[in-house]
Amino acid sequence: MPLVKQLAGSAWSCTGSWQALSLSDHGDAIGGANPDGRGRWGSMNDPTLGDEACPVYRCIYVDVRGQQHNVRVSSAQDELVAFAAQDMRAPLATCTPKK
Numbered sequence: 001m002p003l004v005k006q007l008a009g010s011a012w013s014c015t016g017s018w019q020a021l022s023l024s025d026h027g028d029a030i031g032g033a034n035p036d037g038r039g040r041w042g043s044m045n046d047p048t049l050g051d052e053a054c055p056v057y058r059c060i061y062v063d064v065r066g067q068q069h070n071v072r073v074s075s076a077q078d079e080l081v082a083f084a085a086q087d088m089r090a091p092l093a094t095c096t097p098k099k
Contacts, residue, residue: 003057004043006077011098018082018093021062032064032082033092039064041071053088061085 008025021031029041044061046054054070062069068085069092080095 002043003060003073003077007060007073012080012095013098014080014082014093014095016082016091016093018095020098021080021082021095023060023062029062029064032062032067032069034065037064039066044070049088053083 007023010023012021014020017033018031019035021029023029023041027040027042029039031037032039039062041060041062044054044059045056046059047056049059049070054072058073058075060071060073062071062082070083070085070088072081078097081091082093082095083091
């Protein structure tokens, strides 16, 4: 199943500079650094980012409140690690599924 379908409709609790993140099944994103931040999310497969930072088929983009983020998804889809799109060296937040 494609990564987007696996994550659609999911809600996440985050640590770091993000508090929470919700990914709708229509591509809307809510959360990020601001709990009411609104934007878009989707699949991102950019091999130029490198396998460590954002591996192909394991990376999504989350753009909220005009800020672009790349988000690495763990292979078990039980953790998201968010980076500013322009700086993939320092994670901004780590998110786990809301229970």
